[in-house]
Amino acid sequence: MSSVRIIGIDPGLRHCGWGVIEAEGSRLRYIASGRISPSPKDELATRLCALLDGLERVLNDQKPQEAAVEETFVNRDPRSALKLGQARGVCLLAPARYGIEVAEYAANLIKKSVVGTGHADKTQVSDMVSRLLPGSRAESADAADALAIALCHSFHRKARMLTAS
Numbered sequence: 001m002s003s004v005r006i007i008g009i010d011p012g013l014r015h016c017g018w019g020v021i022e023a024e025g026s027r028l029r030y031i032a033s034g035r036i037s038p039s040p041k042d043e044l045a046t047r048l049c050a051l052l053d054g055l056e057r058v059l060n061d062q063k064p065q066e067a068a069v070e071e072t073f074v075n076r077d078p079r080s081a082l083k084l085g086q087a088r089g090v091c092l093l094a095p096a097r098y099g100i101e102v103a104e105y106a107a108n109l110i111k112k113s114v115v116g117t118g119h120a121d122k123t124q125v126s127d128m129v130s131r132l133l134p135g136s137r138a139e140s141a142d143a144a145d146a147l148a149i150a151l152c153h154s155f156h157r158k159a160r161m162l163t164a165s
Contacts, residue, residue, distance in 0.1 A: 004157075005031065007095065007148030009055070009063035011072065014040060014064055017052055017142025020062045021133060023154040030136035033143040036161050044083065048090050054093050055094035067095035067102045068153035070110060070145070110121040110145075113152040 001023035019033035036054030038047035055092035066081050072084055095102050107155055108118035115128045126144040130136055138144035 004154075005064045005068055006066045006068065006150045006153050007058070007060065007062060007100075007156075008146040008148065008153065009067065009069045009091045009095075010145040010149060011045055011069060011084065011091040013038065013044075013051070013083050013087040014141060015140065016054070016087065016091065017140065017144070017146035017151050018055070018058050019138065019143055019147030019153065020058075020064055021147065021150045023157075028133060028151065028154060030133040030147070033136065033138045033147055034058070034139050035142040035146075045085070051087060051090045052094055055095075056092065059098050059100075064095070064100060066153065066157065067100045067148045069102055069104050071104050071106045073084050073107055080134045095096060102159070103153050105149060105156070108149050112132060112150040113155050114148045 003022050005020060005022050008019045014037065016036045018035065020031040022029040022031055033111050036051055038050035077148065092102055111120040111125060114117040115124050122141045125148050126141060129138060129144050129147045129151065133147060136147060138147055
């Protein structure tokens, strides 16, 4: 059985989390994680470029074979929702430009897959990520969320491949 390297991306314009794991069957291994934080003082277009540049650096360094991105939930503030949607577009675009297939998962499914309940809080998600990936060093909630997204994808990827066939 061969291993697959998966990147999880937690979209955000202020902080975009990323986490890379390796899955071989049911064995999971932490590779790296971090976050990209464009300057809030910059114009939107410049922040989106910084996000794309940061993701491309991670993709070049970590060489993932599959990617997973969290779906955006509907926000009450239309301006915030639009900006988050633009950041999410960059997060979908970056791996796609490298020929990496991108899966998308709802926040509740990610939490349910990793914690066991779809309404888990960030602390519960971070704790479970630490348990499932011993030695992981998610230095922020954004990075822990990204690792949870990668874990969710590793749990669901076989089912996705079967339904795609």
